[in-house]
Amino acid sequence: MKELQKHIIVGITGGIGSGKTTISKYFEGFGIPVYYADLEAKALMNRSKVIKRKLIALFGDDAYINNTLNRDYLRSQIFKEKKLLSKMNAIVHPKVGAHYKRWAKKQNAPYILKEVAIIFENNLQSQYDYIITVIADKEERVKRVMQRDNSSRDSVKAIIRNQFSDQEKIKKSDFVIENNDLEAAKLQAQIIHNNLISNI
Ligand code: ATP
Numbered sequence: 001m002k003e004l005q006k007h008i009i010v011g012i013t014g015g016i017g018s019g020k021t022t023i024s025k026y027f028e029g030f031g032i033p034v035y036y037a038d039l040e041a042k043a044l045m046n047r048s049k050v051i052k053r054k055l056i057a058l059f060g061d062d063a064y065i066n067n068t069l070n071r072d073y074l075r076s077q078i079f080k081e082k083k084l085l086s087k088m089n090a091i092v093h094p095k096v097g098a099h100y101k102r103w104a105k106k107q108n109a110p111y112i113l114k115e116v117a118i119i120f121e122n123n124l125q126s127q128y129d130y131i132i133t134v135i136a137d138k139e140e141r142v143k144r145v146m147q148r149d150n151s152s153r154d155s156v157k158a159i160i161r162n163q164f165s166d167q168e169k170i171k172k173s174d175f176v177i178e179n180n181d182l183e184a185a186k187l188q189a190q191i192i193h194n195n196l197i198s199n200i
Helices: 018-029 037-047 049-059 071-082 083-105 139-147 153-162 165-170 182-200
Strands: 009-014 035-038 112-115 130-135 174-179
Touching: 009 018, 018 035, 018 112, 018 130, 018 182, 035 037, 037 049, 037 083, 037 112, 049 071, 049 083, 071 083, 112 174, 130 165, 130 182, 139 153, 174 182
Parallel strands: 009 112, 009 130, 035 112, 130 174
Antiparallel strands: none
């Protein structure tokens, strides 16, 4: 019988624009497999016929344009009717969870890293053996996201207001990476990686 492998699961989180994805790439460079949960969720929303059918039932035909998820439309509908967010999550999250489990089974590494924007806000910390929170100065984060997404200052600030503060996240985390300067952040990632592999 094939032995079931129990992975050490490390979550990496942080507010919008903190640099979760950027830092996760460093861990990939150290040979650690990374699951990008938000990216996979977006991909599944375009790929999965079941999700597509359910989202159209929830939001109407405008949910997709030419088979591609109409994110702006969904965002505007959720803004008007907040309950739609939890209904959408109830459709998408189980599929992402199943996809992640299949992915995790195939990995062979001292630990796996899961990049997720929201862990503490949804009280999901028990799913992880360790949690790393990436932080950066708020004004720096606002500037980064405005530049990356071509979005307005107000819209980035509204997202930040909806997320837990860095202080709240730090209290609940095992490790913190301060990402104001990339080189310093990479060094912190390397130290955490060394720490994790020597403790496993
Ligand atoms: P989101 O929650 O929006 O997905 P994130 O936390 O994953 O964001 P990244 O996408 O890694 O953040 O970074 C946001 C932007 O800031 C990217 O364009 C990235 O290249 C840039 N960035 C990340 N870290 C730094 C840094 N230390 N200095 C300058 N720019 C940075």
